[in-house]
Amino acid sequence: MKIGVLALQGAFIEHEKMLRQVGAEGAQVRLPAHLANLDGLIIPGGESTTIGKLATTYGLMDPLRDFAAHKPVWGTCAGMIFLAKDIGHDRQPILGVMDIQVNRNAFGRQIDSFEAPLAIAGLEGAPFHAVFIRAPLVTEVDEAAGVQVIARLEDGGIVGVRQKHWLATSFHPELTHDARLHALFTEMVRSAG
Numbered sequence: 001m002k003i004g005v006l007a008l009q010g011a012f013i014e015h016e017k018m019l020r021q022v023g024a025e026g027a028q029v030r031l032p033a034h035l036a037n038l039d040g041l042i043i044p045g046g047e048s049t050t051i052g053k054l055a056t057t058y059g060l061m062d063p064l065r066d067f068a069a070h071k072p073v074w075g076t077c078a079g080m081i082f083l084a085k086d087i088g089h090d091r092q093p094i095l096g097v098m099d100i101q102v103n104r105n106a107f108g109r110q111i112d113s114f115e116a117p118l119a120i121a122g123l124e125g126a127p128f129h130a131v132f133i134r135a136p137l138v139t140e141v142d143e144a145a146g147v148q149v150i151a152r153l154e155d156g157g158i159v160g161v162r163q164k165h166w167l168a169t170s171f172h173p174e175l176t177h178d179a180r181l182h183a184l185f186t187e188m189v190r191s192a193g
């Protein structure tokens with residue numbers, strides 16, 4: 001199984017390492033041709049405006065949308081923003097795939113970054129230690145379109161969702177040593193294949 005990691009900007013190397021840990025082969029995606037022969041794709045955290053700008057420059061927007069239409073895609077943090085259909089008043093290139101509304105930089109300056117233990121649907125064992133860095137918050141989900149909430153903060157804020165063959169998380173699972181979410185995504189890729 002070969003899973004691509006969009007490698008325009010952000011934490012793509014860490015995702016590749018985690019994929020190796022769960023027995024999948026990772027591949028860096030910078031050009032449309034790199035999407036060939038991939039079974040799934042991770043869009044990493046970083047800066048969504050930069051990722052969008054570079055993806056536009058490299059002619060990746062439509063190829064990425066076509067890929068996402070058929071194959072599993074997981075967006076973390078900036079990647080979640082990139083996957084959302086609705087990002088409020090922000091104007092920047094997004095793929096617009098998942099039926100969620102996302103609020104960028106939702107946690108304000110004073111808690112730009114924080115960590116929290118999360119119970120995540122589909123993961124067994126101890127709470128997942130989630131690292132949030134200028135993270136987005138999901139402010140609305142379209143349940144009728146099949147969006148399922150898989151993780152919430154203590155105050156109810158939505159930070160993890162699944163819809164069809166897509167997964168999106170507000171935090172950075174590649175910055176911890178917990179590979180359970182990478183294993184979950186790998187399982188989504190396996191069952192889609």
Ligand code: GLN
Pocket residue numbers: 044045046047048049076077078079081104105133134135136
């Ligand atoms: N704040 C960033 C954005 O708007 C996301 C931060 C991250 O990916 N860690 O794209």
